[in-house]
Amino acid sequence: MNEKIKLTPEQIAARNPSWNYQDLLDGEVNAVPDALRASTEPYLGSDNIPIERWTSREFYDLEVEKMWSKTWQMACRESHIANPGDYHVYDVAKYSILVVRNEAGEIKAHHNSCLHRGRALKRGTGTDAKELRCPYHGFTWSLDGDFVGAPCQWDFPHVDEDNFALPAVKTATWGGWVFINMDPDAQELEEYMGILPEHFKRWPAERRYVAMHVQKVINANWKAVVEAFIESYHALVTHPQLLPYQGIENSQYDVWGDNVSRTITSSGTINPSHEDEYTQADSVAYIAGADSALVGETEAVTESGDDMLARDVLANKNYADFSEQAGEDLREYSTKAELMDAILYLLFPNFAPWAGYGPVLTYRHRPNGNDHKSCVMDIFILAQYPEGEERPADATTVRLEAEQPFSDAEEVMGAGLARVFDQDGSNLPQVQRGMEASAAGEVVLGNYQEVRIRQFHRTLDKYLNA
Incomplete structure (x- = not known):
């Protein structure tokens, strides 16, 4: 690799020069919870990472012995x-x-x-x-x-x-x-989870049921798959359909200690680099899909000239839908962010819960048997139900093999969700293939948008070197 470049403080702290996520929260009507106002501004270095971490059987065996046997x-x-x-x-x-x-x-x-x-x-x-x-x-x-x-x-x-x-x-x-x-001497779960329990007090997952569970084999090392879901950077190219209504480049990345990290990506906002290509009406139309009620609002959006109206339109729809599911009026206290933005945490090594009101995703990734070149990804959707009503039964698990696309489970995932995961699913086996073929022998990471990957590997090293 080329000789390492010395970075200035300004280069290290570089962010998208347009509005940031905290600016967006300033426009909320209801009080913003402390969990969303937290912004850690992390920098964990600029070093490259050896490719063997994803390709080596010896490295995997070390993970099994020293990490999987000792983590929650x-x-x-x-x-x-x-x-x-x-x-x-x-x-x-x-x-x-x-x-x-x-x-x-x-x-x-x-x-x-x-x-x-x-x-x-x-x-x-x-x-x-x-x-x-x-x-x-x-x-x-x-x-x-x-x-x-x-x-x-x-x-x-x-x-x-x-x-x-x-x-x-x-x-x-x-x-x-x-x-x-599996470690009898492990610290207690609450201590291991750090800030996570405090952040989720506002969005209690125990008051939900499993509305969907899809489990799929992916032909890639488990870490490569985890990493695909702890950065939004890839969405600029992998998920182009999101550009009219997600602020991908403005995503906020946070890390706390060894075990917890987070990405927040706004919805109802055009991606900054594409603001000349799409209008607010385009944004609503992309969000609406086949929802005729929302499609009918595009004219009002066009005429208003309000640069945040697409976000308001989506929030209003979610207020109505999610309040009905929860059996209470979320408009009284919820922010738009909690109803629509992608707020995705990771608890090391493989538990990734989304936060907010309405249906939320949760991911889990683990090796497929004892194969270091394939893994199993679990995707759950947790949904609310009105307090006092009988808890709905959990959904039956749908199992997909490596050769099956997520769209084979479209009837339970929904077309939009299946499309996004199919786009990721087509990438990941090729990520593994390319790593195996790498002549450079290293992975290069961004300082900010991929900082969660750096934290992940730092924590992994603490187990492997213990």
Whole structure:
């Protein structure tokens, strides 16, 4: 690579010279929450990153040994194991964790491996388990993991029944999600999450249900896929249909400590570099799609000359729709930002919840089995329902293989969402292919728009070098 260029302070702090996201918040009618007013202005250096981090089996094996076994990871929703005897198996790399609800209603987790001959005790998600009985030879444990017995137990006098419990895994809950950590000495989840719980007090995920869950295999290293969703920079080229109504170049990027980062991208705003190409009426038309009520408002937008009216039009629609879903008038206290902007956090290593009112996305990325060149991406949509009404049932998981596009699940994702993910899905296998073929041997990152990727790798290094 070329000799490193010495940067001036002005170059390091460079941002898009037009309005920024905090300027946009100044126009809100309702009070802006502190979480959105937080702006960390991060700079984490300009060093390139070796390509082996995405391509090397040795590097991946180190991640499995030192990182996946020691970090907090989302395993499932609490609603997936709502009743005693319900269970869910969370697989990541070579590990398999069995999460159960015991008879007392407590959440427990165990390594999903029989202590006799190693067979996995359970797979998938199930209900009404009274005990954990190995289907191979019948060795049995309680839901709490205590040894119950085995056929021909007289042949195992060397087994100490009191010390033959299933190895336990730490569990914790937040926002209706169940988290696990295989490290018995790990810090508590709340401490690990840093500012995240405080920020999400305004948007409680536990008051939601899973309205959609699509799971897809992607032929790329899990980190390459995580990174595609922690920067908006790629949308300028990968998602050109967003340019009339998203301020992609004005996205705000934040990092907090080791484990938390965020991108906020505005909606109802033309991308700064394309303000000469699109009008506010264009913006509304692109947002409206097939929504005839919104299409009918484009003339009013054109005549008004208001450079923010497209944002107002979208906000008004969302106020109506999301207030009905929540069973309360969000207009009384919500900001436009919370109804329409893409507010996407990441909790290291692989849990990415969106924030705001209305339906919100959540992502999870993990290796596909023990393959370092493919991964599984989970996409959830969490939706609100009126308080006091019965919680809707969670949606059934739709599983897509690597050769299937997201549009194969268009009936559950919606056409617009499927198109965006198909655009990403077409990129990512080629990202992996190009990394494998790289002659430069390094990845070059932007100072600001890709700062979350730098933070991600810094945190990963802390585990690998421990």
